Amino acid sequence: MTTPTTFRAETRAWLEENCPPAMRTRMPEEEQVAGGKRAEYIRPEQKIWLDRMAAKGWTAPTWPKKYGGGGLTAEEALILDEEMQDLGCRAPLRGMGLSMLGPTLLEYGTEEQRQTHLPKIISGEIRWCQGYSEPGSGSDLASLSTRAVLQGEHFLVNGHKIWTSNAHLSDWIFCLVRTDPTVKKHDGISFLLIDMDDPGVRPRPIKLISGKSVFCETFFENVQVPASHLVGQLNKGWTIAKRLLEHERKGIGGIGARQQAKFELPPEAVAKMHVGEIDGRIADPVIRDHIAAYSIDAHAFQLTRRRAAEEAESGAPPGPLSAMFKYYATELNKRRYEMLLEGEGFQGLGWEGEGFSEDELRFTREWLRSKANSIEGGTSEIQLNIIAKRVLGLPD
């Protein structure tokens, strides 16, 4: 067995040799790699980097080797992460397959389901999206009404999902569907894997206030899904759904962590640029005070994520504290963009075209996009409900 020190040294050497220089730069949103059949690689290095990492299983460092994962311990995975951050390596692959479905299949899937899907997630061959919310079921997710009726060897699925992230670019979708409408709402839900090649599945992009379309509405019309694509037991999908949400919250709670902080302009740098500096300090003491207040909270939160990582036994599921991370991380990220725009002054008000730098325009869009952080993956209000109930034990 390698010691942590050896592992760190070996990892470092491997990364230095294998991570192309172009993949050690700030990653614009449009250069994020999410894989799938329709993946487009703006730069050839993206694909090279993905393939090299996937070959080692390091797109999914802690997943078992038998499915193509890295088989690392939690400690080794942390070392890999730290070394990648230190070198500024981009994440070779992202997506809901890695962050949500994979851990769920590892916990609840059949061996066949794992063997079918995990390797393709790890390699980036298949891109997944999430079919949870519906127009009438947002915070009250369990009230969902998309129907799946078991007919022999198939489910027949009809319904309408919303906020299916990048559904138009995805190959498969994991869905919550109602399989028994006659019982209490939590007791009639199942968790299905659906191939989006079926012509009955129609995603339609939604334009956001940021001008981007990262979400879709997705319509299901008489979609036939093999019964073997059911994860867990029939009508027991809610348990799986909640666990998957914990993974989602934990993922969102890591906002900023994975964003290669190395390449990000911190609010203080932006303020220095636009407000000016005196003796190396932001010239306006009030703006400086606001930024320090934000940065202190952000720093303390970053330490809290580290503390939680140290506390967590390897492989332990995220649990209700994930609600705290989701809540705090998203509220912080919104504050961060408010700070950035406050620092930029008039230069933070541009939408497109002349008069603004690329970063300035990007910040404006990202500022608007950040407003969704406290809505998607369970609103801040839902997270606070969860903390109150499940952590503090306050009564319903």
Add this chain to the structure above:
Amino acid sequence: MTTPTTFRAETRAWLEENCPPAMRTRMPEEEQVAGGKRAEYIRPEQKIWLDRMAAKGWTAPTWPKKYGGGGLTAEEALILDEEMQDLGCRAPLRGMGLSMLGPTLLEYGTEEQRQTHLPKIISGEIRWCQGYSEPGSGSDLASLSTRAVLQGEHFLVNGHKIWTSNAHLSDWIFCLVRTDPTVKKHDGISFLLIDMDDPGVRPRPIKLISGKSVFCETFFENVQVPASHLVGQLNKGWTIAKRLLEHERKGIGGIGARQQAKFELPPEAVAKMHVGEIDGRIADPVIRDHIAAYSIDAHAFQLTRRRAAEEAESGAPPGPLSAMFKYYATELNKRRYEMLLEGEGFQGLGWEGEGFSEDELRFTREWLRSKANSIEGGTSEIQLNIIAKRVLGLPD
């Protein structure tokens, strides 16, 4: 009829002639005059000033002349108030008779009750206190359990009230009592006037965190109350109670207004003293910014009280907007003391004895006392509930 201009001139002249110089100074808490049989006048001018104002009915400027009130219009009362503020005249008399019971008797009392009680309130002869809350009935006031049983010509009262302000110094108490325990909680409450000379009424002062005892617990043991002391109809006391609460909120909403702003040290002056100044400005820009943020809110709120006064038709009852005034005024007052203590630094941490000025010690006590502002007279949470329900029409 006198014009407003004439009224202002005459009022000014009368005040200048009749308000003793000693009554144009900052009024320490212990020099507030609340009247009653046990009243003690630290300075003779307090009694002279009270008697002169009472003789004109100006302790209750808008109450009808026939009860000894001033008979002024709302506009004239505002002019009187402005001129008193301008000269720095102390309020000659304060208390729950003037601010709460009087308006309630004018709306709901019998002619006999008005003739009996209003003149003695106006003259300061009788001091009143309020018997509303009970240990088990705070925000949920209507759940009160102090019982009054009608036996022939008398009610027999037994129970336990709390937060009866200065009950140990008061002569009479107006009380909410349960007269029918068999119906819905709001439908079995009556409003009674009780003479505290009865030996069955026992007030016991409560020491607050500020070290002062302005509230009592009051115990009622087989107290006999003549049936004629019932205000309004039997079991219809809740309507009266709610209206009286509106008067209370409106009164509390005026915090700061009547505090003779003229003599108060504003937070900026305190900050200049302890933080220092540069070119006439508070030396620390961050503290300056905090104080300006508070002062802007306080100023905007003061304008809102004026606007509401202008909007109100004379004599119109306060209504649900009183909840906003109560909420905003008390939260502001708490902030004001936080600002003061922030400005004072170490000098804001004294309790008694050497090392601190009188003002500094007073501010510390008042800071602690201010924490009750958002609890007494209905908590801030209750006020927000009222606004949401009765102003915004949000559903239960």
Add this chain to the structure above:
Amino acid sequence: MALILNEEARMVRDTALEFFRERSPIVALRKLRDDNDPDGFDRALWRQMAELGWTGFLVSEDHGGSAFGLTGLGQVMEAAGRTLAATPLLSTALIGASLLELAGTPDQKDEHLPPLVAGERIFALALEETARHAPLTTTTRADSAHRITGTKRFVLDGHIADYLIVAASDGLFLVDANARGVTRTRTIMVDSRNAAIVHFDNAQAEPLGSLSHLETVLDRARACLAAEMLGSSSEAFDRTVQYLKDRKQFGVQIGTFQALKHRAAQMFCEIEVTRSAVTAALSALDENANDAAALCSLAKAKANDTIFLCGNEGVQMHGGIGMTDEHEIGFFLKRARVAQATFGDSAFHRDRYAALMGY
């Protein structure tokens, strides 16, 4: 200082509310945006506004106006704020008219005010040079022949203006926007309203009085912009409260949830105190009161914080649907950011308020 509107001002308000609701709902702004409209505003609408007399509220009767005053114009702007109408009210009816009235020569007034009142001539104030509101510092200068050189940014309505009023180090100047040496670049803003960067390279100008008028007019602009922001805040809030009543989750209206109720009640309070500050500032300006400047900073600071609150809570309480471009609530959030920065953000006005109050 009057804190309630008189009969005339109420009539103006009611007319304006109906006008914008009917002729310039938010869909009009969306259309200007999606069509990449080169003007960025609706000239026909502007002429109708002129016909209603709003362009002449700050112009004397001698020049075709009504001198109705700031309180009246504030009502119009508050109504415009409710539908986020993109108009040159601020640049032209307020700033242009005010500077010409206060600083213009009789000839300048005769030449410019009648077409301004008629809605046929647009003005823009070329003021800012840095990324933040800094009215007292300018490096733009005029030579002895009144030729202007310098660069101005965030010039509201700059690219559609017929005349530019330039704040230079030695006074105010009037420049034909199409004169030689003037280069205008429209900037596309997040609120889909008009602004431009304007370069002056020895552009011929004529003097328009001293810089001393600038602060007076900026205070007018701050108060009226605060009125517009109050309108936008109120509308965002009203829509949000309605959504809390309409949207059901967990089998009940989401407006039954106490945490949302309390936040809504707090927003209500903030809007109410902002309204008082705005009304007081407008009234103080009309009366030339001593505390007008402090009240204008008060109004702008409160309006800034309140529109921030209402825009953000509006989107959050609308949930996912509030994040879509299709829904209108997001337009308020975008407008909020630009309005907050215009003519002084909250920190600027807190500092100015403190200075005016003697600390």
Add this chain to the structure above:
Amino acid sequence: MALILNEEARMVRDTALEFFRERSPIVALRKLRDDNDPDGFDRALWRQMAELGWTGFLVSEDHGGSAFGLTGLGQVMEAAGRTLAATPLLSTALIGASLLELAGTPDQKDEHLPPLVAGERIFALALEETARHAPLTTTTRADSAHRITGTKRFVLDGHIADYLIVAASDGLFLVDANARGVTRTRTIMVDSRNAAIVHFDNAQAEPLGSLSHLETVLDRARACLAAEMLGSSSEAFDRTVQYLKDRKQFGVQIGTFQALKHRAAQMFCEIEVTRSAVTAALSALDENANDAAALCSLAKAKANDTIFLCGNEGVQMHGGIGMTDEHEIGFFLKRARVAQATFGDSAFHRDRYAALMGY
């Protein structure tokens, strides 16, 4: 930097929690206050603490200590914070011991450290001269014969100290608290803890090294005070959550009200992130890490804001009963105010943090 406690530190924490809960509950502070106890602390309790080794956590083994370190002392202080125990931990076990260890001569260490560790000698730092924490400015001075003249205020444990450590313009000095020329006036503080004003009038002193050690020791004090404040915040919060479960109004536990739930959940989050900051600061000090100073300002700034929140929300959520002297929740509010001001309020530490971070 370790963010979780090792086995030894956990044992210290558990021992300390039990110790203070049993031997110094809040009623002990109340008694000291109500009896106008001249010492303002319990000497017997202090000796028991010494027996447990806590006074020697920052003292080397040569002088009877264990050099267990800041993380250990932080656990003790956090536990003390839970019951608001009034002890000379900060003045003596932390500041006194640290300054003697870092700045003392071998003779001074030999003379003072053993009785300090034994709980038989109390030290106090005479630092502040103005109304705000300003460690770098002092007008107190020593003449060539080491005679001190000046006035110090807010000297924690000043009136019970056996020796005073004085920050003068030309270095640190050790003064016998009963020496001629030393006048001590105990000040009665809102938190019922000990402080004094100390006048020095040509009081004989001996040098205790340069001022350069002061900042190091102040950072230790800030981190450990932050640990104490974390304990107080946690306890106030726990009691408040319990009250939300116990108190019934409208026929239900008030903890069912969503607005209170959300505020409680937000407090929980703030306490959690404060805990991380405190643990990181203590660990960084123990490791002499480069970022220790920034982490100490981080910890104190967060602890300030969190104890403010928990103290105020604690009283508000307890309602009327929370305003009574009889109930203990108000003691947290009072302690919060003093602790916030001690060794730098939030504005001080935000500014320092920004400076250390390069802006």
